[in-house]
Amino acid sequence: MSATYELIIIGAGPAGLTAGIYAKRAGLDVLVIEDPSLPSQALSATQIENYPGFPQGISGRELIERFRKQAEGIGVEFKKGKVYNLTLLSSQRWEVESEEGKARGIALIIASGAHPKELGVKGERELKGKGVSYCAICDGNFFREQEIVVVGGGNSALEASLFLSKIVKKIVLVHRRDELRGVKVLQKRVFANRKISVCWNSIVEEILGEDRVEGVRVFNLRSGEKQIIPCAGVFIQVGSVPNTEFVKDVVERDKEGYIITDEKMCASREGIFASGDCRSTALRQVITACGDGALAVVSAQQYIHQQRS
Ligand SMILES: Cc1cc2nc3c(=O)[nH]c(=O)nc-3n(C[C@H](O)[C@H](O)[C@H](O)COP(=O)(O)OP(=O)(O)OC[C@H]3O[C@@H](n4cnc5c(N)ncnc54)[C@H](O)[C@@H]3O)c2cc1C
Incomplete structure (x- = not known):
C-alpha cells in the first residue's frame, strides 16, 4: 500500500x-x-x-x-x-x-x-476472555442458563442486560448510583424483566476466579458493606x-x-x-x-x- x-x-x-x-x-x-x-x-x-x-x-x-x-x-x-x-x-x-x-x-x-472502557479492577485483565467480556452480543451465548453480572447503568449496560436475559438464567446489574442513566424506555424494560435485578450504589472492587470468573466482590458506596456475587461471567459496560x-x-x-x-x-x-x-x-x-x-x-x-x- x-x-x-x-x-x-x-x-x-x-x-x-x-x-x-x-x-x-x-x-x-x-x-x-x-x-x-x-x-x-x-x-x-x-x-x-x-x-x-x-x-x-x-x-x-x-x-x-x-x-x-x-x-x-x-x-x-x-x-x-x-x-x-x-x-x-x-x-x-x-x-x-x-x-x-x-x-x-x-x-x-x-x-x-x-x-469500551475498562473498570481497572483486579482480575479484569487476568480473566478477560475467561468470563470477562465487553460485548454481550459477541459472548452472550457462552453463558447460556448461567448467572452473570453486568456493570454499568447507561444505555449500553441496559441493552446488554436485555439481550443477555434471553440467554442466561439470572443477571445482577451493578450500578454505582441510585438511578439508571439509560433512556426511560430501556429502564422500563429492565425493571419489568424478572431475570434482572439491580445492585444499587455499588461498585465492583474485584473480579474473582482462578482460571475462569467465579464471582465479583462489590462495595456498597452508601453502607460501606462488601458482598460477593457468584457468577460465571461479567459484562463490563461503563462507557x-x-x-x-x-x-x-x-x-x-x-x-x-x-x-x-x-x-x-x-x-x-x-x-x-x-x-x-x-x-x-x-x-x-x-x-x-x-x-x-x-x-x-x-x-x-x-x-x-x-x-x-
Ligand atoms: C452496545 C451498543 C449499542 C448501541 N446502540 C445504538 C443504537 O441503538 N442507536 C444508535 O444510533 N447508536 C447506538 N450505538 C452507538 C453507535 O454504535 C456508534 O455511535 C457508532 O457506531 C459510531 O460510529 P463511528 O463510525 O464513529 O465508529 P465505530 O462504529 O466505532 O467504527 C470505528 C471504525 O474505525 C476503525 N478503527 C479504529 N481505530 C483504527 C485505526 N487505528 N486504524 C484503522 N481503523 C481504525 C474500526 O476498525 C472501525 O471500523 C451503540 C453502541 C454500542 C456499543
Missing part, C-alpha cells in the same frame, strides 16, 4: 462508510482503511430502533452490512490495517502508516470511533474511550482524547477532518456519525480542490 489518493478515510463504521459513499459519489479517489481487530461498535448493537427508516428496528450488524454493500457497490476501495502514524510530507500530502504499509492522501478523515491515540501528536483533542473539530468537521491541522464517535461532540449515535461523515467529505472536497488549483 503506497499509492496516493485524494482522500483517505480511517475507519469503516457508520461515519467512515457514509464518508466513503459521499466521497465516491463526489468523484473523489478514496481509500477506506479499517482495523480488522477493532470492529465498529455498531456491530454490538442488538437492535437499533432510533435510526429512521426502520420502524421495526434493525440489528447493528445488518445496518452496517447494508452501509458497506452500498459503499462497495459504488466502488469504494477498502484496505485492512491498524493505522498507527500520520505524517505531513513536504509535498503537503499526508502519509498514513498502518500495519499493512503506507498510503498518501491530500486529505484525511479520521472516523476511528471508540472502544468508551476514543480510538485516537495515533493522532495524539497531530491534532488537538479534548481532555478525554476526543478530536476537537469545528462545525464543518475540520480538525486543528489543515487537511485533517474527523467524524463520528472519535470526535468531541454532544451525541454519539449512528445517525450523528453518518451526518458527520457526510459533512466531513464536503469540507475535505473543498480542501482538495484548493490544493489542486
Whole structure:
C-alpha cells in the first residue's frame, strides 16, 4: 500500500462508510482503511430502533452490512490495517502508516470511533476472555442458563442486560448510583424483566476466579458493606474511550482524547477532518456519525480542490 489518493478515510463504521459513499459519489479517489481487530461498535448493537427508516428496528450488524454493500457497490476501495502514524510530507500530502504499509492522501478523515472502557479492577485483565467480556452480543451465548453480572447503568449496560436475559438464567446489574442513566424506555424494560435485578450504589472492587470468573466482590458506596456475587461471567459496560491515540501528536483533542473539530468537521491541522464517535461532540449515535461523515467529505472536497488549483 503506497499509492496516493485524494482522500483517505480511517475507519469503516457508520461515519467512515457514509464518508466513503459521499466521497465516491463526489468523484473523489478514496481509500477506506479499517482495523480488522477493532470492529465498529455498531456491530454490538442488538437492535437499533432510533435510526429512521426502520420502524421495526434493525440489528447493528445488518445496518452496517447494508452501509458497506452500498459503499462497495459504488466502488469504494477498502484496505485492512491498524493505522498507527500520520505524517505531513513536504509535498503537503499526508502519509498514513498502518500495519499493512503506507498510503498518501491530500486529505484525511479520521472516523476511528471508540472502544469500551475498562473498570481497572483486579482480575479484569487476568480473566478477560475467561468470563470477562465487553460485548454481550459477541459472548452472550457462552453463558447460556448461567448467572452473570453486568456493570454499568447507561444505555449500553441496559441493552446488554436485555439481550443477555434471553440467554442466561439470572443477571445482577451493578450500578454505582441510585438511578439508571439509560433512556426511560430501556429502564422500563429492565425493571419489568424478572431475570434482572439491580445492585444499587455499588461498585465492583474485584473480579474473582482462578482460571475462569467465579464471582465479583462489590462495595456498597452508601453502607460501606462488601458482598460477593457468584457468577460465571461479567459484562463490563461503563462507557468508551476514543480510538485516537495515533493522532495524539497531530491534532488537538479534548481532555478525554476526543478530536476537537469545528462545525464543518475540520480538525486543528489543515487537511485533517474527523467524524463520528472519535470526535468531541454532544451525541454519539449512528445517525450523528453518518451526518458527520457526510459533512466531513464536503469540507475535505473543498480542501482538495484548493490544493489542486
Ligand atoms: C452496545 C451498543 C449499542 C448501541 N446502540 C445504538 C443504537 O441503538 N442507536 C444508535 O444510533 N447508536 C447506538 N450505538 C452507538 C453507535 O454504535 C456508534 O455511535 C457508532 O457506531 C459510531 O460510529 P463511528 O463510525 O464513529 O465508529 P465505530 O462504529 O466505532 O467504527 C470505528 C471504525 O474505525 C476503525 N478503527 C479504529 N481505530 C483504527 C485505526 N487505528 N486504524 C484503522 N481503523 C481504525 C474500526 O476498525 C472501525 O471500523 C451503540 C453502541 C454500542 C456499543
